[in-house]
Amino acid sequence: MSFNVESYFSGLSDGNQILYYKGNIDSDLITRVLDMVEEKLISFNESPKLRKRVYNVLVESLQNLYHHAGAVPAGFEDQTSERFGILSINKIHDGYRIVTGNFIGAEETDELEKRIARINNSSNEEIIELYKHILNHQCISVKGGGGLGLVDIARKTGNKLGYVFNSYDADTYFFCLDILVNNNK
């Protein structure tokens, strides 16, 4: 039996889920989610610093889905979304947990895993240097991403990136990125 996307994400909720979305990730959706979350963060009286960090991380996570979400495999429940993604945001004791999910071709997983491992094995100072190196030396890819999103998330949060590649079928994985934004940094 293939990995069940829905039950994986429903298992993430610890009762303080402030937003859950699954479906097509387009520019309007990103704008609406950002507005909604910004209003919630203000209503929760979060500090400006935490508010800005959550907002920044959310921008990068959603735009990662926008630029990199892979094709939906045949047989998946949603065949209409051009860019299918899932987003879950939970309020936890000292911050927020943001989890995103998207399909990815099996041939792309090694490269992505290497990039995340490099980030997770770097100190905060090394991440700053890596960020500046990519900023100054790498062009924007054909997909429109800058190659900086994950590095920026790690830099802003000061936390390791959680991730899992769930095998969906022979050619496809469902990639989940699990980000903690708190007052760690």
Place this chain on the structure above:
Amino acid sequence: MEPILIEGTPKTPTIKFDASSGVFEIKGRSIPENSVDFYKPLIDWLDSYKEDPNDKTIVNIRLEYFNTSSSKCILDVFKKLESIYKAKNEVEVNWYYEEDDEDMLEAGEDYESIIRVPFKMIEIVE
């Protein structure tokens, strides 16, 4: 040269580039999905401006948020300014950041370490 005046939107900044005064401003949020499309006209405009720049160019950056794809485009803007500076013209970048927004201050310092143009870091105190 005609100035560039672009009204800000929830995802793109207000732009005021005025060749006659030599004062340029980027203000607001820069988080579009396709930053290259937004910044290309600015880069082209700067290419023309650098042929005959003012003796002094002042650039005010007052960004609340910017995404990583904008960060590369903003670097391209600074690289144009750097070439104007290297051609013996005065260029000054004023990088504004809100009180306690150390992430925005660090972002300005990143550019300052890459680009050979004088930067001033200015804290906005409410």
